[in-house]
Structure formats: structure tokens, C-alpha cells
Amino acid sequence: TQLLEQSPQFLSIQEGENLTVYCNSSSVFSSLQWYRQEPGEGPVLLVTVVTGGEVKKLKRLTFQFGDARKDSSLHITAAQPGDTGLYLCAGANTGNQFYFGTGTSLTVIP
Amino acid sequence: DAEITQSPRHKITETGRQVTLACHQTWNHNNMFWYRQDLGHGLRLIHYSYGVQDTNKGEVSDGYSVSRSNTEDLPLTLESAASSQTSVYFCASSESPGTSGRNEQFFGPGTRLTVL
Numbered sequence: 001t002q003l004l005e006q007s008p009q010f011l012s013i014q015e016g017e018n019l020t021v022y023c024n025s026s027s028v029f030s031s032l033q034w035y036r037q038e039p040g041e042g043p044v045l046l047v048t049v050v051t052g053g054e055v056k057k058l059k060r061l062t063f064q065f066g067d068a069r070k071d072s073s074l075h076i077t078a079a080q081p082g083d084t085g086l087y088l089c090a091g092a093n094t095g096n097q098f099y100f101g102t103g104t105s106l107t108v109i110p
Numbered sequence: 111d112a113e114i115t116q117s118p119r120h121k122i123t124e125t126g127r128q129v130t131l132a133c134h135q136t137w138n139h140n141n142m143f144w145y146r147q148d149l150g151h152g153l154r155l156i157h158y159s160y161g162v163q164d165t166n167k168g169e170v171s172d173g174y175s176v177s178r179s180n181t182e183d184l185p186l187t188l189e190s191a192a193s194s195q196t197s198v199y200f201c202a203s204s205e206s207p208g209t210s211g212r213n214e215q216f217f218g219p220g221t222r223l224t225v226l
Contacts, residue, residue: 048214
């Protein structure tokens, strides 16, 4: 059962553009994580959000957790080629279970 | 620095053979997980463990087994490898969230398995 839907699945943009990736669910999570994965490597944790409505910034990346803790978004400002990769969201429940979205493959063209 | 390692990084085997993939973490985490990643399916949970001697089946556990004899290791065994098990396998670990609510997984670099 796929509990988390990510959109878009694929995104190709020019360097300098802004973009937003969405992660939606009908389930409530105790926390939500965003990961970035590069080819041939494992996912690397970018951020964890815990509180409904929480906003976290990591340089040019802004993460938001929905008020109801069912959805999240990742906004990248002025994308750079180094941002290229697969972005995964994952929701965690209080039972230590993690549910991953199918991912958004981002390509930033120089 | 604490880390999580997997071995081998690449493995080619034949249908019907038993294969074991190793996962070792030095985070001292109680929770460990095995996933497979395939195009169009994202990360799918195979097995997980919440501590020594504890193992649980995930979404796609058929044909796989794990054992947890210590905190650091969770080896994944394919009893009789099948071509459908060709995939990239990731091990991950996490600590229980406690009162903070933060629940974060840390991943190994992956093992690419090909079953011919």
C-alpha cells in the first residue's frame, strides 16, 4: 500500500529556476523526512519535520509540514546543477514504521 | 564517525543459489531495516528489527529472511535467489524517537544484486 504520493515524478528545469515538490497522504504522521539520493548511493537525510505547520530552511531549500501532518512540500530557490537527484519523502508513525513516497527525479540543466 | 556499511556493493549470482547481504551499523541504533529499490516502486520494506532477537516481515518479505544476533548487524538472506530479486538493496537504521517525536533513518550505500 502506497501511503505517500509525490508529485511531480519527474522535473527538468534550467539553472536558476524555482521549483516545488509535493508529498501528500491521507494518513497522519508523527514526523516526516526528506531525503536526497544520488545515483549509486543511498538516500541522505535532508530534514525532519515534526510539528504541524512547521517550516524549516536549509540554505536554498525550504520544507513545510502541513497543519494536519498529512502532507509536506519542498521548495528549492534558484536551483543549481548540484541539486540534481532523487528526492524522497518518508512519513514515520509512532510505531517506528517508515512509509516512503515513490520519489521525484530532479534534473537541473546548467 | 558513526556509519552504516553494506557488503558486497555488487553481487552477481545464479538462480537458486543462497545469497547473504551484510549490513553493519555503528550508530548503536535499536532499529534496523532492509529495503529494495526498483524503478517505479520506490523503496519497499523487506524486513525490519527493533532489537536483538526481534525480526518482523515487511511489505515484500517472501523469499527473504533476516536474523538479529547483536545490535550492530542485520544480514539479509535470499534463500533461493530468483530473477525477480534483481534489485538494489538498502539497509537503514534508526533510533526510537522518544519524547522528541523525531524519527530519522540513516541509510547504507546499497548493494546492487543481479540474479541470472
